[in-house]
Amino acid sequence: MTQTIPGLFDAAVERAPTKVWLQFEDSRYTYEEAHAHIAAAALRLSDLGIQRESLVVATMRNSPAYLFTWLALMRLGAVLVPANPRSSAAELAGLATQVRPAVVVTDSELSAAFEENGARIVAVEDLQGLETTGVPPSAARPEDIAVMIPTSGTTGRSKLVMQTQRAYSMAGEGFPFWMGLTAQDRLMTSLPLFHINAPAYSVLGSVAAGAGLVLLPRFSGAGFIDSARRYGATEFNAIGAMLEILMRQPERDDDADNPLRLCYTGPSPAKERQLEIERRFGLEIVCGYALSETPYALIWRKGTRPFGTLGSPRQHPTLGEINRARVLDGDREVSPGEEGELELNNPAVMLGYYDMPEETSAVLSKGWLKTGDLVRVNSDGTYTFVARKKEVIRRRGENLSPLEVEAVLEAHPAVLEVAVVGVPSELTEEDVKAFVVLDEDASVPLSELRDHAADALAAYKVPRYFESVPNLPHTPTGRVAKHELPRDRTESEQDFGARAEAGAEQR
Numbered sequence: 134m135t136q137t138i139p140g141l142f143d144a145a146v147e148r149a150p151t152k153v154w155l156q157f158e159d160s161r162y163t164y165e166e167a168h169a170h171i172a173a174a175a176l177r178l179s180d181l182g183i184q185r186e187s188l189v190v191a192t193m194r195n196s197p198a199y200l201f202t203w204l205a206l207m208r209l210g211a212v213l214v215p216a217n218p219r220s221s222a223a224e225l226a227g228l229a230t231q232v233r234p235a236v237v238v239t240d241s242e243l244s245a246a247f248e249e250n251g252a253r254i255v256a257v258e259d260l261q262g263l264e265t266t267g268v269p270p271s272a273a274r275p276e277d278i279a280v281m282i283p284t285s286g287t288t289g290r291s292k293l294v295m296q297t298q299r300a301y302s303m304a305g306e307g308f309p310f311w312m313g314l315t316a317q318d319r320l321m322t323s324l325p326l327f328h329i330n331a332p333a334y335s336v337l338g339s340v341a342a343g344a345g346l347v348l349l350p351r352f353s354g355a356g357f358i359d360s361a362r363r364y365g366a367t368e369f370n371a372i373g374a375m376l377e378i379l380m381r382q383p384e385r386d387d388d389a390d391n392p393l394r395l396c397y398t399g400p401s402p403a404k405e406r407q408l409e410i411e412r413r414f415g416l417e418i419v420c421g422y423a424l425s426e427t428p429y430a431l432i433w434r435k436g437t438r439p440f441g442t443l444g445s446p447r448q449h450p451t452l453g454e455i456n457r458a459r460v461l462d463g464d465r466e467v468s469p470g471e472e473g474e475l476e477l478n479n480p481a482v483m484l485g486y487y488d489m490p491e492e493t494s495a496v497l498s499k500g501w502l503k504t505g506d507l508v509r510v511n512s513d514g515t516y517t518f519v520a521r522k523k524e525v526i527r528r529r530g531e532n533l534s535p536l537e538v539e540a541v542l543e544a545h546p547a548v549l550e551v552a553v554v555g556v557p558s559e560l561t562e563e564d565v566k567a568f569v570v571l572d573e574d575a576s577v578p579l580s581e582l583r584d585h586a587a588d589a590l591a592a593y594k595v596p597r598y599f600e601s602v603p604n605l606p607h608t609p610t611g612r613v614a615k616h617e618l619p620r621d622r623t624e625s626e627q628d629f630g631a632r633a634e635a636g637a638e639q640r
Contacts, residue, residue, distance in 0.1 A: 135302055135306075136275035136298065136299050136302050136303075137207075137271065137273040137274065137275055137277075137298040137299070137302055138204065138207040138208075138273065138279060138298055138301050138302055138305075138337065139204075139207055139208045139271035139273050140271065140273075140302070141302050141305055141306070141337060141340050141341055142168065142171070142204060142340055143168075143271070145164055145340045145341070145343055146164045146165055146168045148343050149164055149316070149343050150163065150164055150165035150168075151163050151164075151165065152164055152316075152343070152345075153345055154167050154339070154340075154345060154346055155167055155197060155200070155345075155346050155348060156345065156346070156347045156348070156364050157196065157197050157347075157348045157349075157350075158350075160197060162197065167197075167201070168268070169263055170197070170201045170261065170263065171201050171204045171205050171208060172205075172208075172267065172268040172269060173260075173261070173262060173263050174201050174202050174204075174205035174260045174261065175205035175206075175208045175209055175268075175269045176267065176269055177259070177260045178202075178205055178206065178209060178211070178236075178260065179209060179269060181235075181236055181253075181255065182235065182236075183206070183209055183211050183235060183236060184209060184210070184211065184272070185209060185210030185211065185272040185273075185277070186210065186211065186212060186277070186278075187209070187211040187212065187235045187236075188211075188212050188214060188232050188233070188234045188235055188281075189206055189211055189212065189213055189214065189234055189235060189236050189237070189238060190214045190215075190216060190228060190229060190232060190234040190236075190237045190238070190247075190252070191203070191206075191213055191214070191215050191216065191237070191238040191239070191257075191327075192215070192216040192217070192218045192220070192225060192237070192238075192239050192240075192327070193218060193238070193239060193240050193257055193326075193327075194218055194240060194350060194351075195323075195325065195326055195331075195348055195349065195350050195351065196257075196348075196350070197348070198257045198258065198260070198261050199257065199326050200326065200336065200348065201260075201261070202238055202257055202260055203215075203326065203332065205260070207273060207279055207298070207301075208269060208271050208272070208273065209269070209272055209273075210271070210272035210273040210274065210277055212277075212278045212279065212280070212281060213279065213280045213281070214228070214232050214234060214280075214281045214283070214293065215280065215282065215283070215326070215327035215328075216228055216283065216327060217283075217325070217327055218240065218327075225247060226247065227290070227291075228283065228291060229247055229252045231290055231291065231293075231488075232281075232293070232487075234252060234253075235253065236252075236253050236254075236255050237252045237253065237254050237255065238255050238256075238257050238260070239254060239255075239256065239257065240256070240257060273298050274298065275297065275298050275299040275302070276297055276298070276299060277297060277298050278295045278296070278297060278484065279296055279297055279298045279300070279301050280296050280301070280329075280332075281293040281294065281295055281296075281487050282294040282296060282328065282329055282425045284425055290489075292486045292489060292492060293486060293487035293488075293489075294425045294426055294483050294486060295483055295484040295485055295486070295487055296329070296425070296428075296481075296483050296484075297481075297483075297484060299480060299481065300333075300427070300428060300429075300480070300481035300482075300483070301332070301333050301337060301428075302337070303428070303429065303449060303480065303481045304329075304333035304334060304337060304338075304428035304429070304481065305333065305334075305336075305337025305338050305340055305341040306341045306449065306450060306451075307428075307429065307447055307448075307449055307450065308333075308334045308335075308337070308338030308341070308342075309338055309341055309342035309344070309450075310449070310450035311419070311421070311432050311435070311447060312338075312368065312395055312397060312419055313395070313435055314338065314342045314344060314368060314395070315342060315344065316342055316343035316344055317344070317367075318339075318342065318344040318345070318367045318368055319339075319344060319345035319346070319347060319364065319365050319366050319367050319368070319392075320335045320338060320339045320344060320345070320346050320347065320366070320367075320368045320369070321335075321346075321347035321349065321360065321361060321364060321366035321368065321369045322335035322336070322346070322347070322348060322349065322369065322370060323349035323350075323351055323352035323353075323357070323369075324352075324370060324372065328425070329423075329425050329428060330370055330372065330423075331370070333428045334370060334397070334428070335369075335370055345365075347360070347364040347366050352375060352378075354375075354378035354379055354381070354382055355382060357369075357379060358379070358382075358388065358391050358393075358414065361391050361392060361393050362390075362391050362392065365392050366392060366393060367392050367393060367394050367395065368393070368394065368395040368396070368397070369393065369395075369396055369397075370396070370397045370398065371396055371397070371398040372398065372399075372611040372612070373607065373611020373612055373613075374550060374611060375398075375611065376396070376398060376402065376410055376418075377549075377550075379410075379414070380409070380410060380413065381549075384413070388413050388414055388415075389412075389413065389414055389415030390415070391414065391415065393414060393415070393416045394415075394416055394417065395416060395417055395418075395419060396416055396417070396418045396419070397418075397419050397420075397421060398418060398419075398420060398421075399420050399421045399422045399423070399443065400420065400422065400443065400518055401418075401420035401440065401441060401442065401443075402418075403441070403540065403544075404440035404441060407420075407440065419432065419433050420432070420433050420442075420443070420444060421433065421443065421444055421447070422443035422444065422516075422518070423447075424502075424504060425483075426482065426483045426496070426502055426504075427477055427479060427481050427482045427483065427502055428481055429446075429447045429449075429455075429456045429477070429479045429480075429481040429482075430443075430446075430447060430456075430477060430504075431443040431444040431445060431446060431447065431458070431515075431516060432444040432445070432447045433445075439511075439513065439515045441517060442511060442515040442516060442517045443508065443515065443516045443517065443518055444515055444516070445458075445514045445515050445516070446458045446477075446479075455479055455480055456477065456478070456479035456481075457477070457478045457479065458475060458476070458477055458478075458516070459475075459476050459478075459501075460472075460473040460474065460475055460476070460508055460510050460516070461473050461474055461476060462474075467510055468510065469510045469511060469512040470509070470510065470511075470512070471509070471510060472507055472508065472509045472510075472519055473507065473508070473510075474503060474504065474505070474506065474507055474508075474522055475504045475506050475507075475508045475516060476501045476502060476503050476504065477501070477502045477504060478500050478501045478502070482497070482500065482502045483497075483502070485497060505521060505522045505523060506518065506519075506520075506521055506522065507519040507520050507521070507522050507525065507534075518536065519534050519536070520534035520535060520536055524554075524555075524615065526553075526554075526555035526563050526565055527555070527562045527563055528555070528558075528562055528563055528564065528565060528593050528594075529562070529593045531593050533565070533593065533594045535552075535553035535554065535555075537590070537594065538553045538565065538567065538586065538590065538594055538595075538596065539551050539552065539553050539567075541585070541586055541589045541590055542567060542569065542582060542585070542586055545577075545581075545582055545585050546572075546575075547571050547572050547575035547577045547581075547582075548569055548570070548571060548572070548575075548582070549570045549571060549572050550569075550570040550604075550605055550613070551567055551568065551569050551570065552567070552568045552605050552613045552615055552618060553565060553566070553567050553568075553596060554566055554568070554615055554618055554620065555620075556598065556620045557620060564597045564598065565594070565595070565596040565597055565598070566596055566597070566598035566599070566600065566620075566626070567582070567586075567596040567598070567599050567600070568600050568602050568605060568618055569582060569599060569600065569601050569602065570601075570602060570603065570604055570605055571601055579599040579601060579627045580627075580629070582599060583595065583596065583599055583629050596629075597628060597629055597630065598626050598627065598628055598629070599626065599627050599629070600623060600625055600626035600627070601625070605618075606618070
């Protein structure tokens with residue numbers, strides 16, 4: 134175990150210096166060529182005064198330059214604060230005020246948002262090139278903060294997850310072990326480098342395995358399988374609606390004629406849908422669950438297929454059983470068949486939220502991370518997701534999970550995507566509302582969707598309000614951004630009210 138990101142990369146270079154590691158569009162870099170680019174970027178950053186513990190904001194699109202810059206910062210022991218390049222100018226300026234970085238690294242066209250803030254701006258293009266020589270020694274330590282990952286906050290400020298060099302290194306070493314990857318594999322990612330999935334799993338997983346890496350600029354459902362063929366990719370990670378988008382592409386006779394053999398995703402699709410995806414594209418899906426707060430959470434263990442579950446605790450290939458999970462209902466640890474909040478304890482748990490001691494203490498206690506997710510404990514040691522604790526809807530004296538309602542509605546052939554939320558009730562507690570994105574060729578009344586839900590769900594779970602929308606807002610990682618959906622009454626919604634609810638009771 135190397136415990137630092139530079140140590141992981143140095144070991145890969147030593148094992149196979151001339152092996153092609155990175156492919157991006159028409160560019161190819163061997164491990165030693167990539168190492169040289171990383172070293173050159175590190176020396177340029179060092180000349181700018183960047184050193185161990187320096188905070189550096191970076192907002193760029195996926196590219197080798199972004200990847201080399203990140204790995205250069207890791208070599209210097211600096212701290213990367215990645216920002217979504219699709220953020221508004223106000224959001225980027227707010228992040229810079231919150232962090233006060235030593236330098237902001239951007240694509241040349243993204244620099245304007247930081248100029249009024251007075252931040253020192255460096256175009257990523259100026260950090261590239263091999264005119265400099267020499268490899269700076271690594272200043273990184275395992276316990277150093279490597280990346281501060283922005284997540285949604287409740288006070289107008291981003292919660293910045295402080296993740297360590299050790300956590301990223303352990304994620305890289307764990308991913309090939311969990312997935313059964315070897316040096317012969319080629320991992321392909323279209324996920325953004327400003328989150329944790331692509332850097333920790335795809336990038337560092339490929340490095341730890343001595344495998345190849347294909348970096349795509351963005352996800353395109355129409356061209357994704359062809360990209361796998363072009364680059365010889367054998368594995369990819371999917372989040373959000375990616376798999377469903379692939380399934381909605383026109384079927385081709387050669388869909389399964391591709392080099393892909395594995396896909397990592399979470400949460401798991403319904404069993405029959407998962408098997409359908411696997412048959413169509415000729416691959417196997419491994420399901421798991423993780424957070425920015427720890428890349429070591431849950432996954433399907435090799436050789437198991439616990440459909441519909443999040444899996445069991447991820448472990449390290451050489452350190453063994455280093456990850457513990459427990460499920461609490463209040464202060465009581467629940468038994469199989471019961472539900473409660475999932476908590477995790479492992480060496481890859483975050484240090485906390487930057488400059489937010491109260492938020493940190495609310496989720497971290499004696500090494501245990503409160504995930505905020507409600508799960509059910511299964512007798513085989515796996516866990517089944519129930520709901521986000523803060524998303525549970527309280528209606529008519531009952532708790533209900535939006536996930537269950539969404540799964541029922543998404544099974545309707547006219548529905549592309551749906552988000553279910555709690556909205557204020559004129560009585561007490563909440564009512565249930567469904568925002569529905571329909572297939573562009575569908576022309577079904579919302580009453581049909583309401584009846585479809587009533588046939589499958591208890592009456593208190595059936596949404597009172599339905600609203601057809603052209604699309605849903607999404608987070609950078611592809612999840613529906615429910616906090617952006619309106620809770621007030623709108624003219625375009627349909628209210629099925631108490632009479633429809635009474636009809637559902639009779640069903």
